Amino acid sequence: MRQSYYHWLPDQQALMLEQTIALAEINSGTFNVTGVNAVADRLAELAAGLNAVVQRIDLPHYRQLTDRAEWQEQPLGQALQLQKHPDAPLQLLLMGHLDTVYGVDHPFQQIRWLDAERLNGPGVTDMKGGLVVALHALTVLEASPLAGKIGWRWLLNPDEEIGSPCSAELIASCAAEADLGLVFEPALADGSLAGARKGSGNFSVRVTGRAAHAGREHHLGRNAIRALCDFISALDNLNGQRKGVTINPGYIHGGGAVNVVPDRAMARFNIRIEQPEDELWCLQQLEQLQQRIFRQEGIQIELDGDFGRKPKPFGPHLRLFERLRQIGQRLGTKLNWLPSGGCCDGNNLAAAGVANIDTLGVCGGSIHSSDEFLLVGSLSERARLTAALLFELAQDDPAQWRRKRR
Ligand SMILES: [Zn+2]
Numbered sequence: 001m002r003q004s005y006y007h008w009l010p011d012q013q014a015l016m017l018e019q020t021i022a023l024a025e026i027n028s029g030t031f032n033v034t035g036v037n038a039v040a041d042r043l044a045e046l047a048a049g050l051n052a053v054v055q056r057i058d059l060p061h062y063r064q065l066t067d068r069a070e071w072q073e074q075p076l077g078q079a080l081q082l083q084k085h086p087d088a089p090l091q092l093l094l095m096g097h098l099d100t101v102y103g104v105d106h107p108f109q110q111i112r113w114l115d116a117e118r119l120n121g122p123g124v125t126d127m128k129g130g131l132v133v134a135l136h137a138l139t140v141l142e143a144s145p146l147a148g149k150i151g152w153r154w155l156l157n158p159d160e161e162i163g164s165p166c167s168a169e170l171i172a173s174c175a176a177e178a179d180l181g182l183v184f185e186p187a188l189a190d191g192s193l194a195g196a197r198k199g200s201g202n203f204s205v206r207v208t209g210r211a212a213h214a215g216r217e218h219h220l221g222r223n224a225i226r227a228l229c230d231f232i233s234a235l236d237n238l239n240g241q242r243k244g245v246t247i248n249p250g251y252i253h254g255g256g257a258v259n260v261v262p263d264r265a266m267a268r269f270n271i272r273i274e275q276p277e278d279e280l281w282c283l284q285q286l287e288q289l290q291q292r293i294f295r296q297e298g299i300q301i302e303l304d305g306d307f308g309r310k311p312k313p314f315g316p317h318l319r320l321f322e323r324l325r326q327i328g329q330r331l332g333t334k335l336n337w338l339p340s341g342g343c344c345d346g347n348n349l350a351a352a353g354v355a356n357i358d359t360l361g362v363c364g365g366s367i368h369s370s371d372e373f374l375l376v377g378s379l380s381e382r383a384r385l386t387a388a389l390l391f392e393l394a395q396d397d398p399a400q401w402r403r404k405r406r
Pocket of ligand 1: 097126127160185
């Protein structure tokens, strides 16, 4: 009979709720650098008892095309890393994000109870609650005699909600040293976990034409808005041409005074893919479109972006899921999984060859909207589940899970 040490976790429920609310009360929209760093500060304080090696890591600036079709660099918050037992035979990479989708100017800033079970608030579920789940699971592991049987690194990035563009390299370098990954994104309201995930790419396009007076020299102008509209129409027409691929033009801006032929326009779009091979197909299509629009005299079109997140096929992760399902059965938590069109850092870990479960956080719903809610009972329930998984892994033969690496 394997020993367990996590029976006391349900007693932590009130504390976990208090910590989740405290973290959610700090606005940490991705571009609120002060807020994101404040969440890292608070979390580092809460995790002090783990006695881990704590590191704050600067990331490169985020580069974005502005409305004026100019490149602008924006600073981001720091990543936070806690690490312990780096020499243990099995190394886990736990991941969470410090940011939310709600900027400082977003109307959704308040936390309130919907009923006795459901708490509504910015980031309570995605993923301040998940951070608290990871914290308590690690705490119970480190307080047990099994501490040191497994090593772990807990990486918290500041830019997950914009696709982890600036932390991707850091994630990859941490993943290179990990055997297994645990990501604390929220599960669905019914407790289901995400299985296979689509891949995702973010792109921007800039069109440069030629300005001219709309009345006197209209014929000399080259209208950037028109060229961009042609591009976007053709782009949108790619929808439905390949199974599993969807393209979403999501933002457009251009022009100014209507008596001037506009010489600049910009747009951003997102592409979701199902299979690794879809990536090449998409890039070829984009290239062809660009060539076609480019052929117009006086029009320049520049494309930027990539598939920052590769699809996450389910196969390589199944064994870890099955183990978690068995643990759930013993604890009375029924677990299943569903494919998801969404992406997260679990995609990045999968791309690095690390088997992972990426929805170990709390249960809740309506995330990324003002209706986001947390099922508060899931805080201690999911912490117990992760703690149980950590205990099992600590008692397993490490060779069972070790990944050939380095
Ligand atoms: Zn999230």
